Amino acid sequence: MFKNKKAVIWDLDNTLYRITPEFADRLDLAMAEALVLDLGVNMSVADCKNLVKESYRIYRDGGEFFYQNHNISPKDLFKHYFNRKPIHLIEPYQGLAEKIKQVPFEQYIFTASNRPASEQILKHIGLFEFFKDRFYSVEDFGVYKKNENAEVYKQYCNKIGYNPNDCIFVDDSYSNLEFAKEIGMTTVRIFYKENSAKDKTYIDTAYKGVMDCVDNLIVCKKA
């Protein structure tokens, strides 16, 4: 499946590091604080946090409820939320930074975090030097999500100079894989507890955690 591929494009958040349920809850608080304290949404932080969770459940996007009902722009929330992201709480995977260098493909990152947050996260998990000139944020393409249409994936491939058919796209969020597949990439999903997207035909394969994925990418050319 990977043998004739040339590039791997990694998602960052909850792929190259784990967003535990505790950390996810802390991120919901950061988003609620950004909405209430920075952007003036008129409610308590606690109420806002509950709505962020509800918005994730309904739209798979914690901000969507506020774009629709509170006149918040994605651009503003993007900025303030990522400023409040508690990056110091992320626990890097032991050994990932060394192991990922053995993957026999060109490697890139495509993240829905903004550039300053991505940079800090990559430094924190020991991968900034490795991905320094090879990470791109949705904001580099003028969008805020990866799962709205295929256009951003086409632009991404143009930017890195690879045909989509040569690329392996890895993401924990399966809605991001749909458009990657649409333009011809090989799609890999990272899951944790169980693979809840087994039925999705646009996912070529899935691994439990990134280490398993990296191991398989390393051996694939030898196989």
Ligand SMILES: [Mg+2]
């Ligand atoms: Mg992710």
